[in-house]
Amino acid sequence: MTIGANFIPTVRPAFGAERINISYGIFQRSIPIKSLELFARTGEIDEDFSAYARYVDKKELAQLRRLLLTPIPLGAVEVSQFLYTAIGQTLLERLGDVIQLESGLNGFYAIRSALIVSAAQKQGFTLLDVFRNYSSNAISINLSRTQEIAQSVQILINQTKNAIALINQESREEMGSTEVLTTGVTTRRFQVQKAIFNFNDVSRNRVINTDVYVPVASGRRPIVVISHGLGSDRTSFAYLAQYLARSGFVVVVPEHPGSNAAQLQALLSGRADTVTDPREFVDRPLDIKFVLDELTQLQDSNATLRGRLNLQQVGVVGQSFGGYTALALAGAKINFEQLNKDCPPLRSSLNVSQLLQCLAVRLPRTEYNLSDSRVKAVIAINPVGSSILGQTGLSQINIPVMIVAGSADTVTPALPEQIQPFTWLTTPNKYLALINGGTHFSTIAESPNNALPIPQEAVGASPEVSRSYIESLSFPFFQTYVAQQPSYINYLNAGYAKVISQAQLPLSLVRNITPNELQQALNGSPLSSNQ
Template sequence: MKKNRVGFGGAIALALSLLGATPSQAAEQVRLRFGPFEQTVKISEIETYAKTGELSPNLQLFGVFLTPEVRKGLNAKLAIDPKTSGAVVGKLLQSPAGQQLMTNVQSAAPGLTPELLQAGVSLAVQQIGGLDAIGVAKAIPTRTITIDLSQAAALGSKINLSYWKSQALGTLLEKSLVVEGSPVNFNSAIDPTAPGPIAYSKLSYTLADRARNDRPLPVDVFLSSKPSPQTPTVVISPGFEASRNFLGYLGQHLASHGINVIVVEHPTVIPMFRLTSVDLEKLLPAQELLDRPKDLQFVMNELGQESMLKGKLNLNQVVIAGHSMGGYDALALAGGELNFDELRQFCNRSRMISRSPADWLQCSGKTIKERILNLRDNRVVGVIALNPVAGRIFGSSGLSQVKTPVLMLTSTDDGLTPTFDQQLQPFMQLPQPKYLLTAIAATHLSVSDRLNVGQTLVKERTGQEMEPLRAAVRGTTLAFVKQFTAEAQTYRPYLTPAYVQSRSTPEIPLRLSSDLPPSITRLLNMAGMF
């Protein structure tokens, strides 16, 4: 029965709390079905169970479903502003994923129409200032709610909770991070998104780390013709199985503004790591979690000795820019503490099907013997983490040890590294100074060079409509790196909420913040609600 432990509370807490909005008469009882068995129980009996853990005679037949996880889901309350609940629910239900979720919920709760679910959520928000499963159930305008427990359990196994939490957050982030007031006029002489006036050259190397079985590391160096000796070198680390062309446009952009850039390509690991079973935790060999940051250190060491580059690269001060797994590399080298104890706890207690792809990659590290590990490299002075894989491996406090400023990108429609678990919760751990660039409706690969995107695991938005995001990344990345130079004040306006918002389009609203508002932090602190 272990696979079906989502049960009544988990499925209802999930389904009813994610869907929502406006009613009249309230539900009083629930009809529970499981195969040939059926029992009607009062909602007050379920409420008593949630508070005390005691099962009424009517509930005892279904005791196998009412696990501690279900009780936790029943008791969890999500504080939400009634003014924004309608917009959040509306956007969810209009999306194709929302319609599919509604279909699945209706299979578990036959008789509940979208209108009834919306009505229940809306009234619950008005009555109790938030959402919880029992509050929503009470508010649904029908006397009896029927729940098919076998379908409810199956529903729980189909849903990527991280993705849905992130979907619900998108509208909240867009509204709560908006900058009010008149548009700000920026220095028209500078457009940080446009190519700079400085010529640059591109050099390519293939390095091999003899200490690690001649591990091959192809590298591109974008060498500016007019670099400042004090300007940090930017080292770019692409994601899992991505080529160094993935963010090549960013390297070229920075070089045209006088910043030297090194782009590293990590070895392909899937062909040489044979899967003997369908084990998603083995997509990434555990050692890669340690080898990838070492790749960047090795490249810095080697290029520092390269005769053609002597005196041209400032490798005593480095900004690491990474996408996805590359974002993990950057945060680790900046001092983020790897917590393998907490990682093992998460991976051992969570179900494979409920994890995001980012979780699969991180859970590969549960076999690493160390408990706590710090890979800090003192040469790293800043981090640009784009859609980073960061939600599990640093534990609940590892990122508080980061020693550098951080610019982080999160995309609300990212199905691979969901914003809720992989960026927003990690962002809360980071010390100041820090910046969160939020791209509403963007996906995991939206930031990539669209000419270098191959076959994808999920549907991605990488076309011309994503150019405003790529432009914002070019501009904020340049402004961020310039903060380590004598031009810091000149570029400071381009690292502000007003500037980033000015780059928005109706399709891709953009926001920048150094702190999350209370409405968002409350939601993040409720991460264990399901």
């Protein structure tokens, strides 16, 4: 469905919900919405709500009150635009399994209508407004389905805890076999010049705005390319670009026009009807190949670039969708067989990133040439890849790879998207860095172009620590495998991770976890050094 910029559904609920019916099998409890409103606004628990509140501790009640009153800073066009995308509709279907009509039918249409109407009534609408605009006399909460989801959540949590325990233990054991370091890596400090280019790929009708950070140093310098995530832009990792450029690398930061912040803004304002096009899985790696080609043509004629670029020694670092981009450039191929198995994702799946990956099933089935021989090593931060690349795709990479995971990542969960894919890599030089407590947004800097503000809860604690890890890991990694300075490999081990680790977000680094070791951990087998 294509939605115009001024599209706002005219449907209005004939009546709003007055009660929430919570059902579990043959048992049912009903709570008047006015009781929730009284509790949310004053903290008072009346007789009707007390029947529910007595089973909930004070912390959970406080969280519920915040949830009911937290403003949602979106307008009707923004809400409707997202909810009519394929990803938005899939999320609504899953939510409708739990939040149903009074008849017990899926609440898909009622939820969508209530969200849009609430957003049209006022900026900063709340969950209470949504309840009042729900097109059914009562909202039915299916606790049986909720319990199924909760069980799936608990299974994933338990398995993730076991996998994280395995990685942390392996990191501690690897420290015993490496040189004990007492300080972090030191770098030279060059002055940096920044140039901005607007590269026009006529064949694909894409203008790729690109920042190039050039250290003021003699001789041709190795290159690092940074690929941003979905809905982000080239300012998201400007801190890393500056750090690596001051350390001696030429840093190239292209902006992917079909999956950047501008694309998300276009969706929310009604100028686009998709979060991103499936073609982005192809276009993003091609963007980087094209930019490298353009720089090759420009390097001798542009004053800032002249004599500064070694375009045969390139590293790539990418986050989220950019992590996929880095892995594709490294040699991983799109895996249509795995996509057919995984898509559409099960409604019980807790891996939200599969909604993005499954867009790729609409791509023409052909052999896409996305790798680039100039790329010598890659770092993938919170990458997506379990379905779009799968084991077959990832096993084709033969250059050095570092995968960075956050244990508290709920967008690209660490276990299915980073830890298990790490075990599928067959390249001999591979590393898995785990930021304990890190989220999907921990390593991203705030951008003035963000279409949506990221709540602090989603960013997590101490993002500056996570960003310092990316700096401290990327420099020796690219020095070793791109700049060809083998002495820096002494910093690519668990001992170095321990030196730079900070208590707020402990860091672990491992060189190898086998599929068998991981499976034993997931099954709850005791961890031991001889597994």
